[in-house]
Amino acid sequence: MWKYKRLIVLMLFILTIGILAACGGNGEETTEETDQDTANASEGSSSEEDSLLSGTVKLAGSSTVFPIMEYVTYEFTKENPNVDTPLESIGSGGGFERSTKGEIDFSNASRPIKEEEKALAEENGIELIETVLAYDGLSVVVSKQNDFVDELTVEQLGEIFLADSGNTKWSDIDPSWPDEEIVIYSPGHDSGTFDYFNEVILEEKPMREGEGVTLSEDDNLLVRGIQNDPYAIGYFGYAYYVENQDTLKALAIDGGNGPVKPSPETIQDGSYSPLSRPLFTYINRASLEEKESVQAFTEFLLSGAAAEGAEEVGYVPIPEEEYQSQLEDLKAIYEK
């Protein structure tokens, strides 16, 4: 028997882990088909708990929109504990990759949908409905230790960040500024923040790279880099500036109508131009029509939660009436 003992130990080991993995379902294992079509779940289980909504709301996309949606999903599941709301932070492009295939219900984005993404969705028979959640002011920041820059024009920004401007020193931009290298901290090329900056400031021309330029998807890394270097400059979402106001200085940006500092007011009324941007979520029309959970989530989102979430994490909500009118338009779709 001794010879079998070890084998038995191995079998027990595997068995224990197997049981651990399987017993999560409280005995009521769902079959594979229900996963693909979670819409059915809300109808299936309504008999036992009539008042409680169940089902799934799948969200994925921009890491910039993530904090708002994290807040909204958290508050939503507090009220509807039987609804699953898996939320992924995979970038605007990653979100559209899923939503254009119809794999998710909400596609979060920090930029409008691109033409080719739209075409792809049409090809797959998916319609995505654009909804504005809030505004984000892209803040251009320097360290508090920097005492020579307070404002920049859009052209100067271009001169600092563009590769072919050939300027690498502060004195190249303005002779009265110190003869020191400009150290650049920028979000990485996959982020919607970079896309946006690329579009309005760089105008799709290549950004400076190599020595003195740090690219990172981790905004906190950018913050830390800029904090302690008086000759560093960088840009990221307004929320990260708000959290680090004591060590960072946001620059006033002159887009042609005089320098404007980012603030909730200037971002919402559009005077902080061209660096304020809307944050979106794109709703899958078919899920909105069919899934009760998605309808409930949409209503929750647009009647207060998005605004609270935006404020909570440092973005700027859109005016109350705009949330209302968007919600009415969406309601018209599913309350037929």
Add this chain to the structure above:
Amino acid sequence: MPLRNQDDMYKRRKRRTAKNNIFRTLFFTATTVGLIVLAMLIYRVLSQGTGSLSWDFIRNFAAPYPDEAGLLAGIVGSLYLMGIVAIFSIVVGVSTAIYLEEYAKKGKLTTFIQMNIQNLAGVPSVVFGLLGLTFFVYVLDFGYSLLTGGLTMSLLVLPIIVVSSQEALRSVPSELKEASAAMGASKWQTIFRVVLPAALPGMITGSILALSRAIGETAPLLVVGAATAIYSLPDSVVDSYTVMPIQIYSWISKPGDEWPLLAAAGIIILLIFLLIMNTIAVLIRNKFQRRY
């Protein structure tokens, strides 16, 4: 008169011991570099994270507020994932190793398979994520589920398990097998009753160490769609999930001072899991290892 000059001998000996000492210090410093970095890491994580550790941290789901946030979804997700990885990768990995070591004839094909398995062990983990995305999500249609994540991770650790199981099988002395065959046992009887029991401790140790690698991986799971924020536990293997490293990563990249502290607390929990797994591996090895 002595054959050699005594002074000269002393001098030479001194020089030799000096050389010995220099190298000893050099090697010792090299060892301590690793230890110091480890100690610093642990100190930093402990000093930042212990403040946020509490029962609530383990019991709560992630939250947008630091004082309510917890790691529950990550802990449970990681455990389920490890379960799937263990079942799949150990069964397939050990079987592969047995085939390669006991049944396959040593030839060009076997060498080719062998070489490929060893190469697989060096493939960057995100590549396995892409493989999982195309194969499990699109071809087999498992969706962005726990099952997909588990199978993808299994592929990732499979080469490690195969190689370590092969080592374990190879260390079983051939006299044992020959003795068994001489008693009239069939190949299967020999493998099942003689070779496997002898190789088991090595196999289990290797498997657990491979699982420890899987529990800390993030990249492939991001590709196959583990959620970043989720407030429900998986009901079945085709449900959505998250794992500890992803939650920790999302906390680190949030704006605000409290989030890195939470991340540190998460790292402590992850380290505890790793430590438990590695301890089990060491215990099994010490308890069952028999020398031939």
